[in-house]
Amino acid sequence: MPTALSLTDVSAAACCAPLAEAALERTEAETLAALLKGLADPARLQLLSIVAASEGQEACVCDLIEPIGLSQPTVSHHLKVLTEAGFLTRSKRGTWAYYRLVPEALSRMAELLQFP
Numbered sequence: 001m002p003t004a005l006s007l008t009d010v011s012a013a014a015c016c017a018p019l020a021e022a023a024l025e026r027t028e029a030e031t032l033a034a035l036l037k038g039l040a041d042p043a044r045l046q047l048l049s050i051v052a053a054s055e056g057q058e059a060c061v062c063d064l065i066e067p068i069g070l071s072q073p074t075v076s077h078h079l080k081v082l083t084e085a086g087f088l089t090r091s092k093r094g095t096w097a098y099y100r101l102v103p104e105a106l107s108r109m110a111e112l113l114q115f116p
Contacts, residue, residue: 038085057101
């Protein structure tokens with residue numbers, strides 16, 4: 001089973017060229033699949049879009065529960081997956097966790113998925 005790698009942890013040369021540029025090697029395909037799994041959930045896509053659209057591209061977990069309509073532990077789980085995949089960063093302020101978008105991660109994902 002492939003290990004999850006963050007988009008921010010891998011360089012273009014270390015991971016993958018755009019899909020249409022060359023055939024993926026098995027390890028490259030496993031790396032890309034692990035990253036895509038981080039996004040492959042409707043709640044995670046919603047969370048990512050809410051954070052991206054928030055002021056400063058940052059949101060408190062307390063503001064993410066109601067719009068998603070899931071329990072706090074479930075929202076926290078999805079945020080953890082997005083953070084481990086490198087799409088968000090997390091900082092603690094008092095009792096609340098704040099999540100910030102990593103724009104480079106989305107840019108890198110867009111580069112990987114480019115087709116002519």
